[in-house]
Amino acid sequence: MPSSISPVCIYVPSDTGARSLGADAVAAALAALVGRLGIDGEIRRNGTRGLYWLEPLVEIGTGSARVAYGPVTPKDVAGLLNPDGSANRKHPRCLGNVDDLEALRLQNRLTFERLGVTRPGSLSDYRAHGGYVGLQNALALSPQDIVEAVTQSGLRGRGGAAFPTGVKWRTVLEAQGRQKYVVCNADEGDSGTFADRLVMECDPFALLEGMTIAGIATGATKGFVYIRAEYPQSIANVAEAIDTATDAGLLGDDILGSAHSFRVEVREGAGAYICGEETSLLESLEGKRGTVRFRPPLPAVKGLFGQPTVVNNVISLATVPIVLREGAEHYRDCGVGRSRGTLTIQLGGNVARGGLYEMDFGISLREVLYDLGGGTASGRPIRAVQAGGPLGALIPPKHFDTPLDYEAMQAIGGMVGHGGLVVFDDTVDLGALARFSLEFCAIESCGKCTPCRIGAVRGTEVIDRIRAGVDPDANRALLNDLCDTMIEGSLCGLGGMAPLPVKSVLTHFPEEL
């Protein structure tokens, strides 16, 4: 327990989301209050807990507990502290102890075990909460055994493709090359997703630890984190964490006294959605236009600069440390079927309680949307939910009992993707959304393959004709054909999946298009 000379610790989240709701002004008001009361108090900028309907969420540390208040405005601040500096539990914004919040108790935070608990830039916070134990354990294993542990955990690519992470690592381990690479795909461009941002802004050492383990497992000594330009705070926090980890001997040569070397650099994207596709990302890292590559060869065999390369999403890599720390079974024993572990659900759009929910795979859409999310923010009925980003199907309420697992979602024509769920109420124009999906594809297409480059443009035109009432039946048939051509003929997931929202509207909401 802290001694009596410990200062009062007041936590105010520092991530982009909390700051977008005024957390900086709240922190400034709290600092002024601490000065006015003349108490020994410290404002700590932690990460967000991910409960965005409560942000800015202030926590006041009292002994081992942290008392939560939210949402807090600068006007509320004066009443949060008693004159002696203790937490005022009678304040109307008081939510009780943060660990008792139902929205947190219902979750199984593994990847996000430190979310909101620690300060993103603090290596000592990270190590005090389980950080770098996984790397320590990995250093005692052979590369083959590390790969085996990741394989046994059942971890699949959380960027959306759901490819088994251990299988990918084994391919790189067994491949020959003069310089292998670990590339972290942090080009989180899908609408409705923000889990990567939360890792980078709130717990960046978890990503670096995961990348380091990936490097040791596969023989790669160099890593890149490719972060989209729209995430300046992620870029800053990851870059700072790299410097801190390097100074502490956790990156560089002789990591933790071992013979292993691993270095990481941040690379900034430049506003191209397609660079979230792994081969485009590699082109971009090489300094080229972000056009898609033909596969094979797979990046694991011939990736960055033609060398064997692990390309993993942020969440996949940030999950590796806990797998190595707690053991593969600990992770694998959560979840259902072939979807093992936890899904980091990002609930957004028109929803009452939006935010980050890390849940075991298998929870139903209905439970997420209503029990966790509390229905729509507008109070109107939910009309549809888009799962898995802008290329995911619009799912009607009749499918809301579907469990969130990769195979079950695929069976209803949807996808889990990166775990983003965007909620729409009954005022939504689904025909317009279907059109938007193709318009977005036309804007973001890299232009390499014809079905995507031309199909997306023609598709918006056909939808315009249908919506204008021009020969609707013939144009619907044409649209269906065009969608199939894009799905079957496109080189990558952009052209191959942008028609999915369209087809889902044609199937489930025929009156809308």
Next chain:
Amino acid sequence: MTREATIRELANGLADWDGPLLPILHAVQQEFGFLPPETTATVADVLNLSLADVHGVITFYDYFRTKPPGRQQIRVCRSEACQALGSERLAEHIQARLNIGFHQTTPDGRFSLEPVYCLGNCACSPAIMIDSDVHGRMTPERFDALVD
């Protein structure tokens, strides 16, 4: 120092990086706020690339600008999560308020307006970004207060 000399110096400083072209273009844009016309030839010369290679990269990526932007850059998210909470209506208001369309700059050079497809603030929609600051749960009234 001339602009060309500054660009050359920036490019030389990063030329030995792995895949240096994007980092160099970011550095030049950071320096000038946009990529001046001298950029293509100078960077191509330093990296021993063709003009087409450099021009192709500059024009591929939305974040690289070849004209000076307004003093404040406003980006409005037009993705699905923000659409679910009225971002299109907000976008119309912002265009009317600034009296410009997307991809344009106000005649007084104060603001430029760009669409953006997701700021990763999808639980706090609708979201906009002014320079590097994201603002969530944006309304027309709050927007007016921010730019007044």
